[in-house]
Amino acid sequence: MPYNDRGYLQPTGDNGDVILRIPRDDAAHIVERLRETRAAELRRAFAIDLAPLRDALGERWTRKQPLILDFVNTTFNRRHPEPNWCVPLSDEIFLCVIPTIGENAGARAVDALRQTVVDHFVGTIDASRTLYWASVTDTDRLHLHALNPDVFFDRGDGRIASEVSTPPLPSSAEDAGSSVKGVYWQVPDTPYRMFCTLEPLFEMRKLMVIGHRLKSIVLPIDSQVALEPKQVAALDWSLRERIDIANLQSGVNQLRLKPPEQRRMVMVVPAAFSTFSSARGRARMISEVSAACRDLGLRCIFEVRDIDGVPQGRMSEVVTLLRPFSMTCIGNVRANPKSISVVKDCGLGGVSVSIDTRDTDDEALETQLSELSAAARSTTGACMVEGFQTLRQLAVAKAAGISHASLRSHTVLPAQ
Secondary structure, three states, X not given: OOOOOOOOEEEOOOOOOEEXXXXXXXXXXXXXXXXXXXXXXXXXXXEEEOHHHHHHHHHHHHHHHHHHHHHHHHHHHHHOOOOOEEEEOOOOEEEEEOOOOOHHHHHHHHHHHHHHHHHHHOOOOXXXXXXXEEEEEEOXXXXXXXXXXXXXXXXXXXXXXXXXXOOOOOOOHHHOOOEEEOOOEEXXXXXXXXXXXXXXXEEOOOOEEEEEEEEEEEEEOOOOOOOOHHHHHOOOHHHHHXXXXXXXXXXXXXXXXXXXXXXXXXXXXXXXXXXXXXHHHHHHHHHHHHHHHHHHOOEEEEEEEOOOOOOHHHHHHHHHHHHHHOOEEEEEOOOOHHHHHHOOOOOOOEEEEEOOOOOOOHHHHHHHHHHHHHHHHHHOOEEEEEEEOOHHHHHHHHHOOOOEEEEOOEEEOOOO
8 A cells, every 4th residue: 555654554464455543533433333334344345545646646635635535525425325425534545335236346336436536637547556345443443455456346247336227235134234142131020031232323314323222122931932012012011111121221231341432322212101101110210321321421312112092191291200311202103194193292302113114115115204204393303213124225214304213133032
């Protein structure tokens, strides 16, 4: 890699690989974004080094640099719209993440971007083509693996990326969300066990991970079959309270194991209305959440679930009691405009809905989400959707006006 005097680069051997200590204040944020979306793990993250262009421009580099930055970003965004993204890692090195097409087609596309930039500013350069795929090594470091662009092609049909009109989508959360191996928690004084998965929580305007949602999966002690949400909602209130508290404790324990920069700033804590409306359950939840937020530097959003049939006045009373201990409270409702309209004037800061996106095409999904978003804006404001399988679906949700969303984790059930 040119410019070996750059202090943030460390060669790892004779193969051209380097360790890049990202010279940016938000380095940890960039690395965590790669971790959360598994883009590096799936080889959808590439880097180009424009040091040869800097050599060719000489003294003109300083004057041209802002134009080069703008040209790279504009060209990338035009060719590869969200959820693909591009960010400068240093003055000359750019990270290009393209999860919407295959590994080899992505490499071709990034190499084509590099060549377009060079052609635009200086034309031909007598230097080797510099392309890397990136993997994560630390909270602020990437391993840049040198590769030969000439050997990269789309294995599926041999076409380069610019010729592929409809890019293949990730087929499941295994291709987009994090893969989680479950660790069971025995729920005290109940015949159930559960485990919590941390679902990445996205702020949709910038499509950025801002925190995690603590999702619980509940199973009988003698079974490997998880209870359906309706079955969990039908449990005795005292059982449900214990499950909600166990989910919170398990999720907080997982967050404690993460480095501070990977915890982000928000955790969404779901629990049944019956738990929050009980003085004992509410006090326990507030105590656990307050301690976790203080120790981990987090802010909490309470998600009140199972609220069908709850009187508006009672709902408002419980929300009023919870609000001082959280950023806001949201209510989980059925995924239709009528159900959203029912919770108007309950003091909620938003609604959350759960949808099944496995067999939904983009057009139908956008239509459904647009209706939900419009209903939420006229009722509570924010709308958080859970159940997305892929980054492509997140991009559809953004276009539909959804404000927040969580990406479903692929959960591996541990052996009984």
